Each structure stands twice: as C-alpha cells, then as structure tokens.
Amino acid sequence: MTTHQPEPSRAQLQAKACIRCGREGGELVPAGHVYTSTSEGQAPLGWAVVAHPKCITIEETAC
Numbered sequence: 001m002t003t004h005q006p007e008p009s010r011a012q013l014q015a016k017a018c019i020r021c022g023r024e025g026g027e028l029v030p031a032g033h034v035y036t037s038t039s040e041g042q043a044p045l046g047w048a049v050v051a052h053p054k055c056i057t058i059e060e061t062a063c
C-alpha cells in the first residue's frame, strides 16, 4: 500500500452515515461514490455513499 488515507467506516460505506462527518441520522442525500481497495491486484469496490446536504456544501465551497 502506498497511500495512507483513513478508511471510511462500515456505516459510511453502507450509506447509513454521512461520508463527510461520519454522523448517522438526519437528512442524508447521495454524495457520489467511494472506492476502497481490498488488496493488491484486485479491483476496488465502489460504494454509493451519502452525506448531509450541509456537509456537501461545505466541501464544495472549501476550494
């Protein structure tokens, strides 16, 4: 492994928690996909994740 990024939690990957802040509950909307690599040489898994609208807005205006 060459990258060291924090792994999303199981709840985040299963669209039960916000992919940005990690909190469950509240209004969660589709927030694209996250890809996790399982092991070397294997295709990454794609997950349809969700986020709070507010969290997405913060992310987009950050740059």
Ligand SMILES: [Zn+2]
Binding pocket: 018, 019, 020, 021, 022, 023, 051, 052, 055
């Ligand atoms: Zn959030």
